[in-house]
Amino acid sequence: MDSRLSLFAPCPRGLEQILADELLSLGAGDIAPTDGGVAFAGDARLMMAVNLHSRTASRVLLRLAHGGYHADQDIYRLAMGVDWPRWFDVSRTIKLKADGIAARVKSLDYIGLTVKDAICDRFRQTHQGRPSVDTRHPDVRVNVFLTADEATIYLDTSGEPLFKRGWREETGEAPLRENLAAGILMLAGYDGSQPLLDPMCGSGTFLVEAADIALNRAPGRARGFGFEALSSFDSAAWEKLQLDARKAEQPAASLAIRGSDRSQAMISIARANLERAGLADLIEVAAADVADTRPHAEHGLIVSNPPYGVRLEEQDQLAAWYPELGDWLKAHFAGWTACLFSGDLRLGKLIHLAPKRRTPLFNGSLQCRLFVINMVEGSARKQKDTGDNEIESEDGEQ
Structure with a gap:
């Protein structure tokens, strides 16, 4: 895995500066708040630490590809340019999600399918078969985000959203996240x-x-994360992060x-x-x-x-x-x-x-x-x- 990763953490709108301060305290670099989240950079250890420790992030997304588009085929080509077999094994199940602001496409769902096809085609090129889709409990989640003329493809390192801390079962009518x-x-x-x-x-x-x-207490101490399914997952480094977090508790x-x-x-x-x-x-x-x-x-x-x-x-x-x-x-x-x-x-x-x-x-x-x-x-x-x-x-x- 590259030592320097390009990352993005969405958060509830209005909390961008609080999240930026959290990321700074965890050692992130290139911190750039934007509406609804904060872009930042760091290594794999930092990515895991943000998942474990951030109280305000909704997810931690790893940016794999970014480029302009005019047609659906441009987005397919962008996704084909990612070395997917490097990131996860073909045996892992996947789920695609496409979002956009002012996206100039007929259907975001169709864009999700387009990127899924590119992922499967890239695996087929290596004669490994193709990963299966699991929309309910996928091992790996891939997010596509479109603006009017640009597309970004992310690997979701969190899995379930980070507000799911692992302790809540029952809720009131409309619990606050x-x-x-x-x-x-x-x-x-x-x-x-x-x-x-x-x-x-x-x-x-x-x-x-x-x-x-x-x-x-680290908010993510009692749950699992999407990055654990990635090929580059360093279980020893993750165990050390968890141990350090437990030692730091009052x-x-x-x-x-x-x-x-x-x-x-x-x-x-x-x-x-x-x-x-x-x-x-x-x-x-x-x-x-x-x-x-x-x-x-x-x-x-x-x-x-x-x-x-x-x-x-x-x-x-x-x-x-x-x-x-x-x-x-x-x-x-x-x-x-x-x-x-x-x-x-x-x-x-x-x-x-x-x-x-x-x-x-x-x-x-x-x-x-x-x-x-x-x-x-x-x-x-x-x-x-x-x-x-x-x-x-x-x-x-x-």
């Missing part, structure tokens, strides 16, 4: 030292990701992380997830309404994903509830910082508190904001003296 949750915690400034509360914890994603940060001790949710069913799911993540004895969770939840320390971070309504009546209920949420924060959480992630862009206005920051993020294709609100000591008293005007003085982008 683990890498987005980790990125939100990092944007909130969480480093594992602060008390943390999620009063709407759902299936416990923020709690597990926060604990992993606090205990310095000893398991009770954490100042708390979670609550008004749904007893969600708390049961959160407990099961904490159990599978090896955190059941370290984090307290309880069924409780937000309004009944109280701080467990003098200062700390609230990081939460409040519900946001899709239907009109839900939106009306939320519009009435946000001021109550603001009142609860003012009454009980002076000295804390509240970081609320929501797809309801009205929250910053309706909560009647002045967000210090509004960071645009995307949950899939849904435009969201991370509202960061500093709860100043004595803000409840100040509000009584001056009315709401001071609290509501900031008018952000909404």
